[in-house]
Amino acid sequence: MTVPADFRTVAGHQGSHSVPISHPPLEPLSAPIPLKIQFPISNPKMKFNLLTRFCSVAVLFAALSLLSGCAVVMAAKQPSKKNLDLFAVGTPRSLVVAEFGSPIDSIVKDGSRVEIYKWTQGYSGGVKAGRAILHGAADLFTLGLWEIAGTPIEGMANGREMAVEVQYDSNAKIKETKLLKEEGKK
Numbered sequence: 173m174t175v176p177a178d179f180r181t182v183a184g185h186q187g188s189h190s191v192p193i194s195h196p197p198l199e200p201l202s203a204p205i206p207l208k209i210q211f212p213i214s215n216p217k218m219k220f221n222l223l224t225r226f227c228s229v230a231v232l233f234a235a236l237s238l239l240s241g242c243a244v245v246m247a248a249k250q251p252s253k254k255n256l257d258l259f260a261v262g263t264p265r266s267l268v269v270a271e272f273g274s275p276i277d278s279i280v281k282d283g284s285r286v287e288i289y290k291w292t293q294g295y296s297g298g299v300k301a302g303r304a305i306l307h308g309a310a311d312l313f314t315l316g317l318w319e320i321a322g323t324p325i326e327g328m329a330n331g332r333e334m335a336v337e338v339q340y341d342s343n344a345k346i347k348e349t350k351l352l353k354e355e356g357k358k
Contacts, residue, residue, distance in 0.1 A: 243322030244311065247303035251294030251331045259336060265344040275338075284347065285340045294331040 258271050268289070269275075275287035295303075307326070310318035335353035338346055 242319055243307040243326045244304045246323065246326035246330075247307055248300055250300050250303075250326075250329075251292045253294050253296045253299075254291060256293075259338065259346065259349045261346050261348070263346045265340055265346075268338065268346070276335075281339075284342075285344070286337060287340070288335060288337050288352065290333070290335040290353075292331040293334050 255271055258268055265285075265287075272289045272291050276290045277288040279286050294300075303326075307318065307322045310322060333353060333355040334351075337350040337352055339348040339350075341347040
């Protein structure tokens, strides 16, 4: 049995399992498909302009990426809020030192220890996180332009400096406190 030229063997079988593969002949296109990709690179001035534009855009994106996040980071790294309730009469000195650090001055006056503590009263963790999230959202919505305002705002809102004089009794417990300085409070 002879197989016509338009039938081929399928899976090693001929005959009833053969499949026709005939198709009409391909016709040449009447005209080439218009495809124009033009780059004005043949002109040296245009080549320089393209390079200048590309570099300008690259520098802009680099600057924005370096600036973005400054206000966010500054908000997250603000000083922590200290527990002022520890300055209550009767609080042991060890708790005060643990919260506020070593005193900047310590003297013995009229038989009692008098110490001065100085620190920056900051913000609670929730407030710092909220501010960082708001700065991040503002950065996204303004494509980084918020940093122009956000960074100086965080630079100014960095807590208040405070100083307290503490007088201890003979058992190293607070006998009396006196607020010496509270910056930013009127």
